Amino acid sequence: MEGIILALLILLTLISISITLLLLRRISATRDSLRALTEMAKRAAGIPAGSSARLASEGKVEELAEALKLWEAKLKEVASDLDEEREKLTAVLSTIGAGVLLLNKDGEVTMLNQTAERLFGSSSKSALGRPFISLARDHEMDNIVQRCLETKERQEGTVQVAGSRRYFEIVATPLSQGALVLVQDLTNIRRLEKMRRDFIANISHELRTPIASLKALVETLQDGAIADKEVAQDFLHRMHLETDKLAQMASELSELSRIESGDSPLNLKPLDVAEVVRRAAERLRPQAERAQLELILDMPANLPPVIGDEDRVEQVLVNVIHNAIKFTPRQGRITISSLVEGDQVLISISDTGIGIPAEDLPHIFERFYKVDRARSGGGTGLGLAIAKHIVQAHRGRIWAESEEGKGTTITFSLPTAKP
Amino acid sequence: MEMRTTFHRRLREIQNDILAMGSMVEKAVIRSVEALKNRDLETAHRIITEDQRTNEKRFDIEEKCIQLIATQQPMASDLRSIICILNIITELERIGDYAEGIAKIVIMIGDEPPLKPLIDIPRMAEKTASMLRRSLEAFLSCDTEAARKVVSEDNEVDALYDQVFRELISFMVEDPKTITRATRLIWVAHNLERSADRVTNICERVVYFVTGKMEEIGASKY
Numbered sequence: 222m223e224g225i226i227l228a229l230l231i232l233l234t235l236i237s238i239s240i241t242l243l244l245l246r247r248i249s250a251t252r253d254s255l256r257a258l259t260e261m262a263k264r265a266a267g268i269p270a271g272s273s274a275r276l277a278s279e280g281k282v283e284e285l286a287e288a289l290k291l292w293e294a295k296l297k298e299v300a301s302d303l304d305e306e307r308e309k310l311t312a313v314l315s316t317i318g319a320g321v322l323l324l325n326k327d328g329e330v331t332m333l334n335q336t337a338e339r340l341f342g343s344s345s346k347s348a349l350g351r352p353f354i355s356l357a358r359d360h361e362m363d364n365i366v367q368r369c370l371e372t373k374e375r376q377e378g379t380v381q382v383a384g385s386r387r388y389f390e391i392v393a394t395p396l397s398q399g400a401l402v403l404v405q406d407l408t409n410i411r412r413l414e415k416m417r418r419d420f421i422a423n424i425s426h427e428l429r430t431p432i433a434s435l436k437a438l439v440e441t442l443q444d445g446a447i448a449d450k451e452v453a454q455d456f457l458h459r460m461h462l463e464t465d466k467l468a469q470m471a472s473e474l475s476e477l478s479r480i481e482s483g484d485s486p487l488n489l490k491p492l493d494v495a496e497v498v499r500r501a502a503e504r505l506r507p508q509a510e511r512a513q514l515e516l517i518l519d520m521p522a523n524l525p526p527v528i529g530d531e532d533r534v535e536q537v538l539v540n541v542i543h544n545a546i547k548f549t550p551r552q553g554r555i556t557i558s559s560l561v562e563g564d565q566v567l568i569s570i571s572d573t574g575i576g577i578p579a580e581d582l583p584h585i586f587e588r589f590y591k592v593d594r595a596r597s598g599g600g601t602g603l604g605l606a607i608a609k610h611i612v613q614a615h616r617g618r619i620w621a622e623s624e625e626g627k628g629t630t631i632t633f634s635l636p637t638a639k640p
Numbered sequence: 641m642e643m644r645t646t647f648h649r650r651l652r653e654i655q656n657d658i659l660a661m662g663s664m665v666e667k668a669v670i671r672s673v674e675a676l677k678n679r680d681l682e683t684a685h686r687i688i689t690e691d692q693r694t695n696e697k698r699f700d701i702e703e704k705c706i707q708l709i710a711t712q713q714p715m716a717s718d719l720r721s722i723i724c725i726l727n728i729i730t731e732l733e734r735i736g737d738y739a740e741g742i743a744k745i746v747i748m749i750g751d752e753p754p755l756k757p758l759i760d761i762p763r764m765a766e767k768t769a770s771m772l773r774r775s776l777e778a779f780l781s782c783d784t785e786a787a788r789k790v791v792s793e794d795n796e797v798d799a800l801y802d803q804v805f806r807e808l809i810s811f812m813v814e815d816p817k818t819i820t821r822a823t824r825l826i827w828v829a830h831n832l833e834r835s836a837d838r839v840t841n842i843c844e845r846v847v848y849f850v851t852g853k854m855e856e857i858g859a860s861k862y
Contacts, residue, residue: 352656354654354656354659354663355655358663360659360660360663360664361667363663381662383666384770384773602856
């Protein structure tokens with residue numbers, strides 16, 4: 222019996238020893254992995270391995286907790302840095318004047334800035350994840366982008382967009398996964414370019430006419446006409462007229478560019494408009510009488526003084542009245558009237574002339590614009606353009622109303638002098 | 641599930657192709673009338689060459705559709721959408737041909753003096769192009785309301801056509817020397833009128849695709 226008890230005791234002892242040994246190994250394994258984990262957390266938190274910066278509770282579970290806390294702080298810091306960077310990027314992209322889009326390798330939009338939203342008339346919510354063509358709705362633009370995605374080379378081009386008909390310049394740059402697309406609206410620049418081209422075409426046309434007639438006159442004189450005193454006199458007189466016209470055009474052009482560039486400051490002072498109108502009308506009365514036109518002044522008494530440059534305001538009046546004389550048939554009437562509107566004085570010059578077709582009306586203040594080239598042979602085509610720029614320099618407005626066959630009224634405003 | 645995603649990915653590709661083809665045709669319509677207005681023979685010739693590309697695009701899309709049917713065996717609305725696409729590309733190709741026809745008329749007119757400033761014909765082109773654009777939008781967004789709205793606008797194109805027709809006839813009555821030029825302009829207007837009708841066909845297809853019911857929405861005057 223005792224033998225059995227002893228054997229059992231020995232057995233129990235052996236079992237408990239082996240269990241203890243097993244547990245010890247476990248604990249040591251756990252401690253190893255705990256240490257490894259702590260090291261990892263410390264590395265992630267930015268504490269260099271084996272550095273002297275030791276944590277207070279070394280080798281315990283608390284050490285791991287502490288390292289994890291540091292790690293969490295570090296992560297928060299990184300996340301806020303990222304947020305800040307993203308904010309900066311968004312700010313830059315949203316203020317940029319060009320449309321910016323990011324596409325993935327399948328050509329789907331993954332990001333676009335506000336300008337791009339505006340250019341394509343789409344919100345970024347509805348645009349994200351969609352293929353570029355469904356946003357641009359234009360196969361030529363899409364071709365540029367697709368070529369970039371296929372060839373992995375920068376592609377660019379200018380496209381007149383289907384629908385809006387605006388001109389977009391598009392530059393697609395390949396990225397490692399997809400492409401960056403820049404879109405710029407060139408419509409306004411194109412319009413300016415066209416204006417410049419038209420201006421040069423106009424000016425060369427206007428110069429060619431007097432030069433051609435001068436050339437013809439000189440050649441006729443050279444071919445013998447000079448011997449005939451009477452003919453020669455007549456020709457010289459005509460040459461004189463043509464050179465006058467060229468000289469006038471040259472001086473008006475430089476005048477116009479001076480006013481436009483703001484190089485000739487206005488000599489502003491309080492003016493009696495009625496007086497300036499009377500003077501301008503007197504200057505042109507002989508011309509009006511030659512054309513058998515009645516020139517009527519219908520100025521109210523007691524107009525408040527305006528702020529203006531006397532000579533310039535007179536020039537506006539002369540240019541506009543001169544125009545009216547040219548386009549009003551005999552026995553017609555030209556009336557100059559005025560009225561006060563708020564802090565502005567409006568001056569109107571109405572004629573009973575041939576009028577201006579509605580489609581030409583918006584353009585008559587442009588340089589060299591002539592409604593009927595055959596009829597307006599004499600002018601330089603700059604008179605109203607100069608008038609407009611002078612009035613605008615005075616912070617006034619100038620506009621025209623007209624009915625074909627009935628007549629035209631040109632009105633401009635000048636600010637009244639503050640009492 | 642795997643089948644369905646493949647099918648829808650390919651379908652989406654085809655939808656993008658349709659947008660591209662729509663843009664090609666829309667631009668051809670607008671440019672053909674601009675070429676007429678500016679007597680721009682170079683643009684006219686370019687429209688004719690580019691119509692080749694539109695035709696190629698059509699066959700390319702058709703091929704993709706057939707492959708999709710053969711490999712994915714779509715059913716119900718998936719099948720209807722493919723049939724709808726096959727019909728839409730046929731209509732688009734025809735509109736492209738009408739634009740090409742206008743370009744050919746521009747070349748025929750050459751530098752003959754213009755009969756009159758063009759006002760209503762460019763308006764017809766603008767209207768047709770806008771209807772075309774919105775019909776494809778209606779298809780992609782499965783919007784039958786939008787499709788019906790586009791169809792209702794065909795009247796406006798018809799009214800413009802009437803106006804152009806009457807005006808040109810009056811020219812011919814007044815002066816027989818204008819008959820050749822006026823007739824050519826009538827062809828142009830006719831091509832635009834037909835193009836707008838083709839757009840209404842696209843819209844009818846859209847309604848069929850969405851509702852499964854075939855119906856003629858608005859009977860054109862011509």
